[in-house]
Amino acid sequence: MxxxxxxxxxxTYENGAVQAVKDVSFGVKKGExxxxxxxxxxxxxxxxxxxxxxxxxxSGTASVNGFDVVEDFREIRKRVGYMPxxxxxxQDLTVEENLEFFATVFNTSIEENYDLIKDIYVxxxxxxxxxxxxxxxxxxxxxxxxxxxxxxxxxxxxxxxxTGVDAVSRKEFWEMLRRLKEQGITILVxxxxxxxxxxxxxxxxxxxxxxLSINTxxxxxxxxxxxxxxxxxxxxxxxxxxLRDSNLVDSAFSxxxxxxxxxxxxxxxxxxxxxxxxxxPTVQMEAIEPGIEDCFIQQSLAQHEVEx
Amino acid sequence: MAxxxxxxxxxxxxxxxxxxxxxxxxxxxxxxxxxxxKRFGDFTAVNEISFHVEKGEIFGFLGANGAxxxxxxxxxxxxxxxxxxxxxxxxxDVYKQTESIKQNIGYMSQKFSLYEDLTVLENITFxxxxxxxSRKEIAVKADQLLHELGLFDHENTLVGSLPLGWKQKLAFSxxxxxxxxxxxxxxxxGGVDPVTRRQFWDLIYKASDAGITVFxxxxxxxxxxxxxxxxxxxxGEIKALDTPENLKKQFNARSMDDVFFELARGAKRSGx
Amino acid sequence: MxxxxxxxKKEFYHVFRDTKSLLLLFGLPIAQIVLFGFALTNExxxxxxxxxxxxxxxxxxSISEQFxxxxxxxxxxxxxxxxxxxxxFKAGEAKLVVVFPPNFEQDIQHxxxxxxxxxxxxxxxxxxxxxxxxxxxxxxxxQKELMLTTTIPISIQTDMRFLYNPELKGAPNFVPxxxxxxxxxxxxxxxxxxxxxxxxxxxxxxxxxSPFNPLMVIISKAVPYLVLSLANVTxxxxxxxxxxxxxxxGSIVLLYAESTLLILTALSLGLxxxxxxxxxxxxxxxxxxxxxLPTLLFxxxxxxxxxxxxxxxxxxNLVPAKWYYxxxxxxxxxxxxxxxxxxxTLILTSMTAFLLTMSLKKFNIRLAK
Numbered sequence: 001m002x003x004x005x006x007x008x009x010x011x012t013y014e015n016g017a018v019q020a021v022k023d024v025s026f027g028v029k030k031g032e033x034x035x036x037x038x039x040x041x042x043x044x045x046x047x048x049x050x051x052x053x054x055x056x057x058x059s060g061t062a063s064v065n066g067f068d069v070v071e072d073f074r075e076i077r078k079r080v081g082y083m084p085x086x087x088x089x090x091q092d093l094t095v096e097e098n099l100e101f102f103a104t105v106f107n108t109s110i111e112e113n114y115d116l117i118k119d120i121y122v123x124x125x126x127x128x129x130x131x132x133x134x135x136x137x138x139x140x141x142x143x144x145x146x147x148x149x150x151x152x153x154x155x156x157x158x159x160x161x162x163t164g165v166d167a168v169s170r171k172e173f174w175e176m177l178r179r180l181k182e183q184g185i186t187i188l189v190x191x192x193x194x195x196x197x198x199x200x201x202x203x204x205x206x207x208x209x210x211x212l213s214i215n216t217x218x219x220x221x222x223x224x225x226x227x228x229x230x231x232x233x234x235x236x237x238x239x240x241x242x243l244r245d246s247n248l249v250d251s252a253f254s255x256x257x258x259x260x261x262x263x264x265x266x267x268x269x270x271x272x273x274x275x276x277x278x279x280x281p282t283v284q285m286e287a288i289e290p291g292i293e294d295c296f297i298q299q300s301l302a303q304h305e306v307e308x
Numbered sequence: 309m310a311x312x313x314x315x316x317x318x319x320x321x322x323x324x325x326x327x328x329x330x331x332x333x334x335x336x337x338x339x340x341x342x343x344x345x346k347r348f349g350d351f352t353a354v355n356e357i358s359f360h361v362e363k364g365e366i367f368g369f370l371g372a373n374g375a376x377x378x379x380x381x382x383x384x385x386x387x388x389x390x391x392x393x394x395x396x397x398x399x400x401d402v403y404k405q406t407e408s409i410k411q412n413i414g415y416m417s418q419k420f421s422l423y424e425d426l427t428v429l430e431n432i433t434f435x436x437x438x439x440x441x442s443r444k445e446i447a448v449k450a451d452q453l454l455h456e457l458g459l460f461d462h463e464n465t466l467v468g469s470l471p472l473g474w475k476q477k478l479a480f481s482x483x484x485x486x487x488x489x490x491x492x493x494x495x496x497x498g499g500v501d502p503v504t505r506r507q508f509w510d511l512i513y514k515a516s517d518a519g520i521t522v523f524x525x526x527x528x529x530x531x532x533x534x535x536x537x538x539x540x541x542x543x544g545e546i547k548a549l550d551t552p553e554n555l556k557k558q559f560n561a562r563s564m565d566d567v568f569f570e571l572a573r574g575a576k577r578s579g580x
Numbered sequence: 581m582x583x584x585x586x587x588x589k590k591e592f593y594h595v596f597r598d599t600k601s602l603l604l605l606f607g608l609p610i611a612q613i614v615l616f617g618f619a620l621t622n623e624x625x626x627x628x629x630x631x632x633x634x635x636x637x638x639x640x641x642s643i644s645e646q647f648x649x650x651x652x653x654x655x656x657x658x659x660x661x662x663x664x665x666x667x668x669f670k671a672g673e674a675k676l677v678v679v680f681p682p683n684f685e686q687d688i689q690h691x692x693x694x695x696x697x698x699x700x701x702x703x704x705x706x707x708x709x710x711x712x713x714x715x716x717x718x719x720x721x722x723q724k725e726l727m728l729t730t731t732i733p734i735s736i737q738t739d740m741r742f743l744y745n746p747e748l749k750g751a752p753n754f755v756p757x758x759x760x761x762x763x764x765x766x767x768x769x770x771x772x773x774x775x776x777x778x779x780x781x782x783x784x785x786x787x788x789x790s791p792f793n794p795l796m797v798i799i800s801k802a803v804p805y806l807v808l809s810l811a812n813v814t815x816x817x818x819x820x821x822x823x824x825x826x827x828x829x830g831s832i833v834l835l836y837a838e839s840t841l842l843i844l845t846a847l848s849l850g851l852x853x854x855x856x857x858x859x860x861x862x863x864x865x866x867x868x869x870x871x872x873l874p875t876l877l878f879x880x881x882x883x884x885x886x887x888x889x890x891x892x893x894x895x896x897n898l899v900p901a902k903w904y905y906x907x908x909x910x911x912x913x914x915x916x917x918x919x920x921x922x923x924x925t926l927i928l929t930s931m932t933a934f935l936l937t938m939s940l941k942k943f944n945i946r947l948a949k
Binding site: 137166169237296297 | 387471473497499501502504506509517527533534565569
């Protein structure tokens with residue numbers, strides 16, 4: 001039932017001194033677009049490298065397409081596509097040469113699977129004689145994706161594909177992933193950007209090597225334990241401090257133009273507003289639906305408390 | 309001149325507030341650029357950009373890959389001489405006084421900021437020394453900084469073994485250690501976890517309250533939301549410049565991402 | 581097989597697009613050969629010489645006169661005793677000393693034969709060789725002159741002695757030396773750097789996560805450098821035959837076979853280095869320190885191994901280039917066949933086998949153990 005499955009996977013470095021992945025378990029269904037959402041250093045890359053057979057877990061088991069990542073690594077290597085976090089193509093080879101090379105390495109040809117990469121490749125085809133090193137970030141990313149797809153993998157692993165790429169290219173990239181998903185390819189993607197979580201079918205929030213929660217983005221949002229409010233006034237940093245000092249407020253975090261806050265139990269929004277009125281006459285406050293970032297903050301703090 | 313401390317008095321917040329731009333006198337420009345242009349042969353990387361940044365302002369400098377952000381920032385840091393136009397940084401001319409500019413700015417990027425194989429204290433001492441601070445000054449300020457960041461027990465820890473969030477906060481503190489007029493931040497919080505990011509921005513707000521101008525380049529719009537004002541560069545030109553709130557209104561957009569998308573979609577250039 | 585060919589093609593793209601390295605690879609041997617070649621053909625003019633005339637008779641004076649007048653030589657000193665000879669060389673006052681025995685003319689007239697000794701400073705073997713040829717010519721001319729006046733056959737023999745480098749190493753010896761150096765450079769350095777580059781760029785990650793056998797990655801890396809190295813051998817041989825007019829006395833096939841063997845040794849070492857390093861800089865430093873430097877020092881090409889202290893002589897046995905140098909010199913100069921060099925070949929083969937086994941053992945099919 002699961003195309004990718006991890007059971008109690010643990011990975012340490014430097015002889016156990018650094019715990020990169022702590023008892024992680026999750027499954028990715030066939031044809032699913034699954035996001036691993038967490039900051040740098042959360043353990044995302046380690047998980048990807050174990051699933052792509054590049055690293056061996058310290059303990060626990062994992063499988064891809066039903067093949068064990070340690071025992072059957074050869075089978076997995078035939079079937080998966082992998083795009084590492086760093087741009088990993090040959091900078092001194094042209095676009096076309098890179099694609100041809102990876103096609104041959106995977107025992108196939110560009111023609112054979114052209115239909116799969118066509119949507120993506122046509123965008124860089126005008127530059128096919130250009131060396132990969134001379135491409136822009138967005139184009140490099142498209143080429144890397146084409147190369148990862150050229151052998152029609154059953155599972156696609158994309159490790160932080162949108163890091164260092166501008167907003168326009170990022171948007172296009174997620175659009176491409178959605179279309180690939182329609183072709184039945186299972187996609188596991190990682191990103192440190194919370195706003196990209198909503199574009200996945202299911203996500204796992206990960207922090208310090210542990211999974212905080214796994215669910216659909218909407219379910220994760222729905223499980224936010226308290227009503228959330230956005231609040232702003234003319235003097236924002238003063239407001240933030242006032243909120244943090246107030247005994248009516250449970251949590252307060254800056255979100256740029258607004259601060260997001262939750263209130264202590266049985267405190268109403270009106271009560272808080274009244275209490276702030278004197279110092280901040282222009283205060284505005286409204287109930288909002290939390291975003292993934294709100295959920296991430298709430299969950300990582302909750303986990304922190306558990307650990308303490 | 310304002311005395312910069314890592315932890316200014318709490319009333320510093322009340323004095324400056326989130327939009328110092330409106331509260332500070334008009335003459336108080338720390339960055340002034342007038343038709344600033346940089347050409348490489350036939351290619352105009354930066355095309356007559358004009359803008360002003362006020363003292364203590366947090367100014368977001370945004371643009372797609374290849375829009376000319378890096379080139380523009382290099383000119384502002386005194387690393388590259390403009391082809392034409394005028395600009396002064398902290399009152400110093402970008403053509404003639406590049407050395408004075410370098411003395412009066414701080415710089416931090418996510419890629420390089422600190423030496424991973426030096427300890428926390430060694431990094432602070434090194435960067436303090438570069439800017440000509442005396443040993444005594446460094447010792448006093450380092451003490452203060454370590455307390456402020458809660459790193460006091462870690463002064464002899466190698467920077468490489470610190471968690472990313474701590475590194476970022478330390479890097480920022482080191483970048484403003486010599487009390488520059490302006491600090492340039494290149495994608496400072498990309499990839500940092502949401503809680504640490506907010507702590508990081510707390511530091512930025514404090515610096516801003518204390519009168520340090522903060523110049524942030526990024527292509528992450530969620531980072532941009534924290535800035536007082538934002539400029540958007542497309543194809544070497546500044547296509548929009550306003551507060552995030554006004555930009556969203558102007559483009560009738562839900563988020564800065566959408567604003568950026570609207571502006572950058574028509575870009576002809578792309579490249580790094 | 582198609583994968584393999586495609587990989588090799590890619591590797592050649594890398595090589596040919598890195599123009600700077602390519603220039604260095606082919607420029608370096610050319611420069612070395614031409615430099616040495618110039619040293620060889622350098623015309624000799626006004627070389628300082630000294631004469632130790634123990635005879636002081638008309639014949640010796642007449643020959644001395646000839647030396648003094650010759651445009652090639654510049655007589656700087658007349659030596660009065662045996663000890664002075666050594667002193668003159670040590671002080672660098674003369675490159676050649678002509679020694680006439682006592683009773684030189686008497687020997688000619690009564691015994692119809694006499695001997696002149698030519699002592700040359702052979703620390704620069706090319707020059708020493710040329711000098712003695714010129715000097716012999718002057719003496720031969722005098723002999724011919726004498727022959728015109730008499731019917732008795734007279735012979736003046738020249739006895740040549742070379743100081744400091746009695747075997748007169750040099751001239752043809754540097755070609756095998758340059759070959760050993762270049763092959764080592766390309767094979768060890770370029771291979772290790774090019775594999776480590778894939779690690780650094782992250783492309784190794786993609787290659788590992790492909791059905792392509794990781795070992796094939798390494799083998800297909802080796803092929804272009806093997807080809808490149810052989811091309812370099814060919815170029816060096818062509819230069820030495822046509823520019824330096826140095827004949828190859830032995831079998832060309834054997835020469836190439838032995839060169840291929842050294843290349844394999846070096847490739848294995850390059851592979852071993854790339855397995856244990858993760859950055860191009862480290863790979864480069866290890867290659868230079870671990871291979872190029874010992875090759876320069878211990879191959880016998882720059883510094884005669886016989887003159888080294890025993891511990892260094894023992895160390896030199898570990899340097900593959902030493903054995904290659906012996907083999908190639910024997911083939912090129914002495915023209916010997918395989919039977920005379922099988923021992924050295926066996927040593928080189930065992931080295932290759934050892935290094936290859938080591939590097940294959942160390943080879944990682946994952947990013948970490």
